[in-house]
Amino acid sequence: MERSKKEFLSDIEPQLGNFCLVLVQSGRVNLELWLRLDSLSDNLLMKFSRHDGESLSLDLEGATRFERDRESLAPLATRKHFDRAFELGACVRVEGTLAVTLLFSKEEKFPTS
Secondary structure (H helix, E strand, C coil): EEHHHHHHHHHHHHHCCEEEEEEEEEEECCEEEEEEEEEEEECEEEEEEECCEEEEEEEECCEEECCCCHHHHHHHHHHHHHHHHHEEEEEEECCCCCCEEEEEECCCCCCCC
16 A cells, blocks of 8 residues: 555654664665664654664655555465564655665564574
């Protein structure tokens, strides 16, 4: 389901301080990292940290699409596993360039594997 920027921020804001699986996909990069969402600004500057304290920032100010749709994030065959493991999934897209998906785990602790 497509969301407005304001709705996306409202969806994600309660997850501040929680760990999530961050999937970054572009024509040049595919990353999968477990990170804690430390801050989120209105202009879509997201700051994350790893369990060892190392930090990462993503500036998604140019984002044009905001999604929160488990159907597009998890194919039907894997959806029951997705629903069991993740509390919230959301995606931000910079059209034709970059997609960042945030999957917030139902577990409160940092995944060890």
